[in-house]
Amino acid sequence: MQVAVVKETGTAERRIAPVPEAVDKLRSAGHEVLVERGAGDGAFFPDDAYSEAGASIVSADRVAEADVILMVGRPDAAQLGRLRAGQAILGLFAPLTEPELVSQLAAANVTAVSMDLIPRTLSRAQPMDALTSQSNISGYKAALIAATTFGRFFPLLITAAGTARPAKVLVLGTGVAGLQAIGTARRLGAVVSAYDVRPETRTEVESLGATFIELTSVGEASGTGGYARALTDAERAAQQAELADHITRHDVVITTAQVPGRRPPMLVTDAALKAMAPGSVLVDMGASPLGGNVEGSAPGETIVTDNGVTIVGADNLPSTMAAAASAMYARNISSLLTYMIRDGEFTVDLDDELVAAVVICRDGAVIHPALIKTAEAAD
Numbered sequence: 001m002q003v004a005v006v007k008e009t010g011t012a013e014r015r016i017a018p019v020p021e022a023v024d025k026l027r028s029a030g031h032e033v034l035v036e037r038g039a040g041d042g043a044f045f046p047d048d049a050y051s052e053a054g055a056s057i058v059s060a061d062r063v064a065e066a067d068v069i070l071m072v073g074r075p076d077a078a079q080l081g082r083l084r085a086g087q088a089i090l091g092l093f094a095p096l097t098e099p100e101l102v103s104q105l106a107a108a109n110v111t112a113v114s115m116d117l118i119p120r121t122l123s124r125a126q127p128m129d130a131l132t133s134q135s136n137i138s139g140y141k142a143a144l145i146a147a148t149t150f151g152r153f154f155p156l157l158i159t160a161a162g163t164a165r166p167a168k169v170l171v172l173g174t175g176v177a178g179l180q181a182i183g184t185a186r187r188l189g190a191v192v193s194a195y196d197v198r199p200e201t202r203t204e205v206e207s208l209g210a211t212f213i214e215l216t217s218v219g220e221a222s223g224t225g226g227y228a229r230a231l232t233d234a235e236r237a238a239q240q241a242e243l244a245d246h247i248t249r250h251d252v253v254i255t256t257a258q259v260p261g262r263r264p265p266m267l268v269t270d271a272a273l274k275a276m277a278p279g280s281v282l283v284d285m286g287a288s289p290l291g292g293n294v295e296g297s298a299p300g301e302t303i304v305t306d307n308g309v310t311i312v313g314a315d316n317l318p319s320t321m322a323a324a325a326s327a328m329y330a331r332n333i334s335s336l337l338t339y340m341i342r343d344g345e346f347t348v349d350l351d352d353e354l355v356a357a358v359v360i361c362r363d364g365a366v367i368h369p370a371l372i373k374t375a376e377a378a379d
């Protein structure tokens with residue numbers, strides 16, 4: 001079987017699906033590996049490293065002839081145009097929020113597998129869990145960005161020139177990224193508090209040495225599969241108002257809140273920003289073109305408000321640590337690919353709940369139940 005690796009074309013995307021080590025393993029399993037010229041440059045894996053691992057370095061057109069295509073992000077128009085019927089393509093396609101891409105993949109008659117739909121609850125899927133591997137990187141990097149943007153120390157520092165009190169950091173959303181942000185901020189010496197609408201995260205927060213904040217105005221909002229549900233308008237307003245008091249008592253706020261398939265919940269309003277002290281810093285990991293967790297944030301932009309509060313809109317943080325992110329993602333995608341190969345062929349066994357959870361379209365049709373439901377609701 002021919003497995004090909006494309007050069008990512010997404011804005012500021014530096015990752016590559018498999019690192020050379022993963023290519024070596026695919027070759028050992030008997031597959032021919034094609035890597036598009038320069039595909040690893042952004043993560044500092046040169047073509048030579050892939051050649052040494054046994055891959056052929058080829059053009060974009062040649063990549064498009066393979067049986068299976070491995071990607072990190074989504075294919076662009078040119079890559080979509082080169083897809084062949086019956087081919088399989090694996091990547092992080094965010095299908096719940098990208099219905100147009102889903103339709104395009106179905107129209108291309110390919111088997112599309114979205115790495116962000118890996119079920120978190122299946123233990124055999126853990127090595128394939130790309131959302132977790134990439135969120136860990138995002139959380140770590142968000143805490144580092146917060147520390148370097150903040151004009152004071154994170155740790156307590158006692159020197160002959162004076163004493164610096166430790167920074168007070170608040171992490172909103174304590175899923176994978178939030179917990180990693182807490183751990184990183186704690187290791188830098190900050191005093192950390194955290195909040196999530198899923199109260200079951202309290203134990204994990206406390207085990208990292210942070211204080212869990214409980215809101216009285218909003219109850220539990222756990223959804224299905226370990227995710228949060230979207231809040232009602234009344235719950236959201238109550239949450240924003242109560243959170244504002246906590247936000248103003250902190251020097252640094254890192255927001256990571258997400259609800260699958262929805263725009264990120266707004267947690268820090270303009271009123272809360274205006275009440276923060278000058279020099280405060282927010283890093284919004286939810287920043288997106290649709291809006292983020294912080295009012296006014298924009299992905300890839302750093303804004304300083306009139307009252308001296310810096311808002312950093314995070315944008316593809318895993319890509320800023322492309323070598324580590326690619327190494328982890330390579331493990332995830334190789335595990336899923338290996339799992340789906342039976343007798344040397346890429347096989348779609350929809351009776352397997354893991355496979356059924358990740359295949360979004362096949363034979364010209366969208367087959368994923370959640371996507372069919374979303375499309376029906378939109379009609």
Ligand code: NAD
Nearest residue numbers: 120132173174175176177196197198226228256257258265
């Ligand atoms: P996510 O990225 O979907 O969301 C991040 C956090 O934001 C979540 O903790 C969510 O509860 C929180 N959130 C959403 N709306 C909010 C609001 N209005 N206010 C405050 N917080 C809000 O979550 P994730 O990091 O992908 O984790 C999702 C689940 O998957 C978790 O239950 C996690 O424990 C689980 N998980 C399990 C495994 C495993 O078992 N192997 C691995 C990874 C993750």
